[in-house]
Amino acid sequence: MPGTCQPQQAFMVLNHHAATGSAGHIFTNQAKVGKGSKLAQASEQAIPIIGTISAVRPKRRIWRKKILPWLFIAPILLLHLTVVMGPSLAAIYYSLTDWSGIGPATYIGLENFRTLIFDDMAYRSALGNNLTWLALFMTIPFVLALATAYLLAQVVRGSMFFRTMLFLPYILPSVISAAIWRNLLSPRVGVGAQLELLGITGLDFAWLGNPKTALFSIAFVDNWHFWGFLMVLFLAAMQNISPDLYDAAKIDGANRWREFVHITIPGIRPTLVFMLMMVGIWSFLSFEYIWILTQGGPAGSSEVLAVLVYKQAFNRFEAGYAAAIGLSMSFFAGLVIGLFVLLRRMGWEI
Amino acid sequence: MRKNFALQGLRLFLLLMFTLAGCTAPAAPATGGESAAVPTEKIKLSLWYNPPSGGETAVCWLDTSINPFNEQSETIMVEAVAQPNAWDATRTAIAGGGGPDIVTTPGPSFAYELAQAGQLVALDDLATIEGWAESFVPWALNLGKVGDKLYSLPAEQETLVLYYNKTLFEANGWTPPTTMDEMMALAETINAAGIIPFAQSNADWRPANEHYVGEFLNHVAGPQKVYEALTGKLAWDDPVFVQAISMLNDIQQKGWFMGGLDKYYTVPDSEASAAFGNGEAAMRMTGSWYLGGINDFFGEAAGNTNEWDAVPVPSMTGDAIFDIGIGSTWSINAASEHPEAAAEFLTYWFSPAVQGEILAKCGFSPAPVRLKADALTGIDPRAAKIFEAVGAASDAGNYGYTTWTFWPPKSGVYIYEEIEKVWAGDMTAEEYLAGLQKQFQEELAAGDIPPIPER
Numbered sequence: 001m002p003g004t005c006q007p008q009q010a011f012m013v014l015n016h017h018a019a020t021g022s023a024g025h026i027f028t029n030q031a032k033v034g035k036g037s038k039l040a041q042a043s044e045q046a047i048p049i050i051g052t053i054s055a056v057r058p059k060r061r062i063w064r065k066k067i068l069p070w071l072f073i074a075p076i077l078l079l080h081l082t083v084v085m086g087p088s089l090a091a092i093y094y095s096l097t098d099w100s101g102i103g104p105a106t107y108i109g110l111e112n113f114r115t116l117i118f119d120d121m122a123y124r125s126a127l128g129n130n131l132t133w134l135a136l137f138m139t140i141p142f143v144l145a146l147a148t149a150y151l152l153a154q155v156v157r158g159s160m161f162f163r164t165m166l167f168l169p170y171i172l173p174s175v176i177s178a179a180i181w182r183n184l185l186s187p188r189v190g191v192g193a194q195l196e197l198l199g200i201t202g203l204d205f206a207w208l209g210n211p212k213t214a215l216f217s218i219a220f221v222d223n224w225h226f227w228g229f230l231m232v233l234f235l236a237a238m239q240n241i242s243p244d245l246y247d248a249a250k251i252d253g254a255n256r257w258r259e260f261v262h263i264t265i266p267g268i269r270p271t272l273v274f275m276l277m278m279v280g281i282w283s284f285l286s287f288e289y290i291w292i293l294t295q296g297g298p299a300g301s302s303e304v305l306a307v308l309v310y311k312q313a314f315n316r317f318e319a320g321y322a323a324a325i326g327l328s329m330s331f332f333a334g335l336v337i338g339l340f341v342l343l344r345r346m347g348w349e350i
Numbered sequence: 351m352r353k354n355f356a357l358q359g360l361r362l363f364l365l366l367m368f369t370l371a372g373c374t375a376p377a378a379p380a381t382g383g384e385s386a387a388v389p390t391e392k393i394k395l396s397l398w399y400n401p402p403s404g405g406e407t408a409v410c411w412l413d414t415s416i417n418p419f420n421e422q423s424e425t426i427m428v429e430a431v432a433q434p435n436a437w438d439a440t441r442t443a444i445a446g447g448g449g450p451d452i453v454t455t456p457g458p459s460f461a462y463e464l465a466q467a468g469q470l471v472a473l474d475d476l477a478t479i480e481g482w483a484e485s486f487v488p489w490a491l492n493l494g495k496v497g498d499k500l501y502s503l504p505a506e507q508e509t510l511v512l513y514y515n516k517t518l519f520e521a522n523g524w525t526p527p528t529t530m531d532e533m534m535a536l537a538e539t540i541n542a543a544g545i546i547p548f549a550q551s552n553a554d555w556r557p558a559n560e561h562y563v564g565e566f567l568n569h570v571a572g573p574q575k576v577y578e579a580l581t582g583k584l585a586w587d588d589p590v591f592v593q594a595i596s597m598l599n600d601i602q603q604k605g606w607f608m609g610g611l612d613k614y615y616t617v618p619d620s621e622a623s624a625a626f627g628n629g630e631a632a633m634r635m636t637g638s639w640y641l642g643g644i645n646d647f648f649g650e651a652a653g654n655t656n657e658w659d660a661v662p663v664p665s666m667t668g669d670a671i672f673d674i675g676i677g678s679t680w681s682i683n684a685a686s687e688h689p690e691a692a693a694e695f696l697t698y699w700f701s702p703a704v705q706g707e708i709l710a711k712c713g714f715s716p717a718p719v720r721l722k723a724d725a726l727t728g729i730d731p732r733a734a735k736i737f738e739a740v741g742a743a744s745d746a747g748n749y750g751y752t753t754w755t756f757w758p759p760k761s762g763v764y765i766y767e768e769i770e771k772v773w774a775g776d777m778t779a780e781e782y783l784a785g786l787q788k789q790f791q792e793e794l795a796a797g798d799i800p801p802i803p804e805r
Contacts (some may be wrong), residue, residue: 102445103467105353187613206612211774295556298615299774300767313440315763317463 094323101319112324123325125300126308129215129331133304134283136219137226138276144223145230150260151237152231163235166228174225180293181221182208185187211301214294220304222289230279233271241267272342280336284329305329385521392427393691396450398440400678401432401748407642408432408711410611419698426691427451444469444683451686452504452695454678458493458800459759461502461679471682472499476693485702487744489803490718493676493755496801503700506639506677507718508752510565512663513634513644515626517656518545524632526661530597531568533664537606540632547606549631554619559766560753562598562607565635568673568750570594570667573805576751580802582794587783595772597777602773609774623647636664637678638740641733642713659732662739675752677715709737718744747805756800758793761786 070077095112099105116123148166152159169177184190185207192203207217245263256261265272287306290296296303296311305325313322397416401408416430433439437456437542443449444464453470455461464470477483477500486503512533514526517688522543527533537547552558567577571590578584579591602605607614608622608631615627625631627647634640645651648658662670679698682692698704705716706725713729721741726734743749751757753765765785771777777785793799 100463100467102441102463102469182616182618186616186621187620206610206616209612209615294615297556297727297770298611299770299776301774311763311767314441316760318760 091323091326092118094320095327097320098318099320099323100317101313101322102317105320108320112321113328114319116283116318116324116328119156121302122303122308123305125304126296126303127303130284130286130304132215133219133286134280136216137223137279137283141223141227141230141279142272142276144227145234146265149231149234149238150264163232167232168228169225174288175292178221180288181224182293185217209298211298214298215302218290218293222286222295225289229274233275234268237268237271238264253317263269277336278339281333284332284336363504364478374574390622392423392425393688393690395426395428395452395688396696397428397430397452397454398433398436398450399454400436401434411714414707414711415699415704419695423694426688426695428695440767447685449683449685451683451688451692453681453682453683455502456678457676457754458502458504458679459754459757459762461494461681462496462798463759464681464802465496465499465501470501471684471686471689471692472501473503473682473693474500476682476689476696479489480693480697482697483698485700485719486716487720487741489744489747492801494679494681498757502679502681503696503717504676504678505680505700506715507716507740507744508633508637508639508675508715509672509736510637510663510675510679510752511660511736513626513636513640513658513660514619515632515656516659518629518632526659527664528670529662529668530666534597534601536583537601537604537633541604541606546609546625546631547627547633548601548608549622549626549634550607550636551614551617551622553616557754557766559769560762563595563765563769564751564753565663566598567591568596569663569671572598572666573671573673573748573750577802577805579666579790580709580751580756580799582791584788586787587780591783592779595769595782599779601650601773624652627652627658628784629654629656637675638715638733638736641730641736660736670739670743671748671750672740673750673752674718674740674744675755676718705722718754722764732746746749747803751802756802758790758798758800760793760798761790764789 094105096107096109097105098108098111153161155162185192187193187204187206187209190204192205195201196204205213207213241263246259247262247266249259253310285306286304287310290302290304290307291310294302296307306329309322309329312325313319373542412430416428420427436454437460440449440453440455444453449469453464455464462469473482473494477491482503484618490504490507491500491502494500500612512526518524519526524536524539525628527536550558550562571588571594575588575590576583579586579588602611602614603609608617610623622631622634623643624647626634644658648654648656662672665671680696682696684691686692700717700719702719702721702725705719706721708714709716709721709725710727710729716725716737726737729737740749753762757765768777768782768785772779772782
């Protein structure tokens with residue numbers, strides 16, 4: 001009916017204003033539209049209704065603002081608490097015990113951490129290998145991925161073929177990748193041995209069987225599988241950079257290198273920094289390729305913390321000590337995150 | 351549209367409920383007013399096992415040792431489930447209060463950990479009722495004891511022997527060695543002839559290192575010295591053990607294992623076996639489990655005309671020594687609702703008749719039970735010779751000790767992990783054994799040493 005406002009309409013008006021902010025807007029709007037207008041009349045009629053509904057309004061707001069969001073995230077929160085928080089707290093507890101992994105545990109205070117810091121040479125060696133691994137993965141795959149993504153970004157014909165080919169190793173199961181490389185690196189039947197048959201000598205080397213080369217060889221294999229993933233991420237980020245910037249740089253006489261340094265790198269900085277942080281964290285969690293290819297050998301030369309955790313927990317029945325090592329891995333991963341947060345607070349544009 | 355969707359959802363829900371109800375409902379009486387006899391439900395026992403390598407062997411094992419029991423028993427049904435890594439699955443399930451009724455582990459030291467944690471049923475009363483003491487050889491049941499109580503039964507009796515390429519030996523006029531000195535001299539000769547003396551590698555199974563450490567400790571120092579060390583009467587860094595580890599290191603440094611340490615670490619087992627079969631390598635020091643697959647690398651199956659044979663691993667004195675090992679143990683889960691039924695199945699499975707069958711039909715290592723006289727009839731005479739010799743050594747109490755059976759777990763891991771540092775030159779034999787002594791003493795003090803049968 002013209003000139004009147006049904007309760008439902010008024011409720012809708014109320015809801016609209018509740019959604020846009022405070023009820024004060026109603027009166028402001030009323031002043032704006034003028035007293036003689038139909039909308040003003042409707043608003044005047046709506047005021048008493050607002051008065052009656054305003055008593056229940058705080059309850060609705062609490063429901064919408066405070067309770068409903070929690071209900072939406074409740075399923076994943078419960079899952080997270082069960083799968084992540086529960087075991088994390090259990091790991092903290094077990095790190096303070098002599099738990100064998102089976103049966104009851106006895107509280108021993110900080111003994112596991114004391115052993116880990118002062119006595120365990122295997123831990124020091126594994127940590128050293130992790131730091132080597134970190135250095136390798138914070139540099140080589142990034143250089144490869146950045147350079148290739150930059151070059152591929154300029155390829156038009158066949159670019160999808162190259163992207164697919166370079167990304168393919170990433171989707172191969174690690175067991176298969178490792179088995180392939182194990183054969184390729186074999187001193188008896190691998191690439192080196194075949195080249196030897198052709199008269200090219202010196203490459204039939206047991207890369208995985210020598211303590212000096214085992215860790216680097218595994219890192220090479222893992223990097224072969226991983227860098228294509230980085231490349232695709234960087235390529236996607238580079239495609240979001242405005243071509244105008246490159247055109248302007250060209251007009252200013254910038255060469256390719258200067259374009260890369262002053263436009264490409266700043267343009268993909270968020271992706272680059274995020275991946276640096278993630279690779280830093282992942283470096284302390286590396287396990288599968290090392291386990292499949294050498295199980296940490298020969299003579300502990302490729303043993304990293306994750307491999308040590310497995311051996312302590314499942315071969316030596318020292319699950320409590322393994323939990324302490326696991327917590328130290330979390331500590332190092334936290335250090336990586338903390339470093340990036342600190343740099344950001346210091347004003348670094350990352 | 352929404353209404354139809356809701357209706358369909360309701361129908362689906364009801365269908366699901368009826369289906370589930372049907373799954374669990376007892377057998378319905380027969381129609382026509384006749385009351386059908388409801389068959390008594392068999393007690394179901396679960397068993398998780400590592401599938402033996404090769405599908406045929408697994409089927410044979412099931413057909414020979416599990417299915418006949420299910421057919422003959424009116425009250426018990428064993429549900430055997432293959433798990434690619436049964437021990438990891440078992441350990442996790444047991445820690446959570448579940449797991450199979452029949453618990454299998456990779457060896458006595460693993461069963462020992464479970465028993466100490468109260469996860470296994472003490473079997474002493476059941477052993478008396480079922481008469482296990484009469485079917486097992488004298489030392490075997492002691493291995494399953496924690497304190498004075500029996501918790502596990504040993505299965506898969508193993509030993510290590512020296513396999514050799516008989517055709518290659520005959521062609522070169524070589525004689526299989528009986529003493530360590532003979533073996534070292536022969537390896538020198540073989541190596542000089544451009545042939546790999548030993549087809550050994552640990553690329554597929556890194557703990558294979560412990561096979562050789564164990565062999566040299568037992569066969570250079572002698573089983574009596576090893577027994578004394580295992581019982582805490584002799585230190586592991588005694589000069590007799592230093593000599594043993596030094597000899598093993600000498601072999602590795604000379605590259606007699608697969609042609610060099612680097613190849614020892616990287617050549618897959620199949621490649622090493624192929625080299626052994628085709629005469630590229632002359633000998634292979636490994637376990638009785640190898641009997642199941644050795645014929646794949648010799649003769650027509652491998653495309654050559656070579657034959658193999660085996661002798662005891664040489665010793666310093668020339669005496670034949672067989673180091674005894676247990677490949678797995680079987681126990682009853684403390685959480686099992688049917689321990690008596692499980693005991694009945696174990697009595698069947700460990701009976702000399704069934705163990706003889708799995709050996710004869712499937713080539714599977716039998717448990718250390720008193721096999722019937724005709725148990726070895728029909729199997730490869732070379733394999734029969736090994737099992738006869740091991741049985742005789744075990745009966746006489748004149749045997750050596752494998753590391754995975756008689757050493758506590760941490761010392762066992764130390765043995766195969768740290769020996770690589772000796773081979774890499776990062777550690778001397780003395781330092782290696784001093785470390786073993788330290789680790790062993792800790793476990794000895796904690797009472798974690800598996801029971802060592804008296805000699």
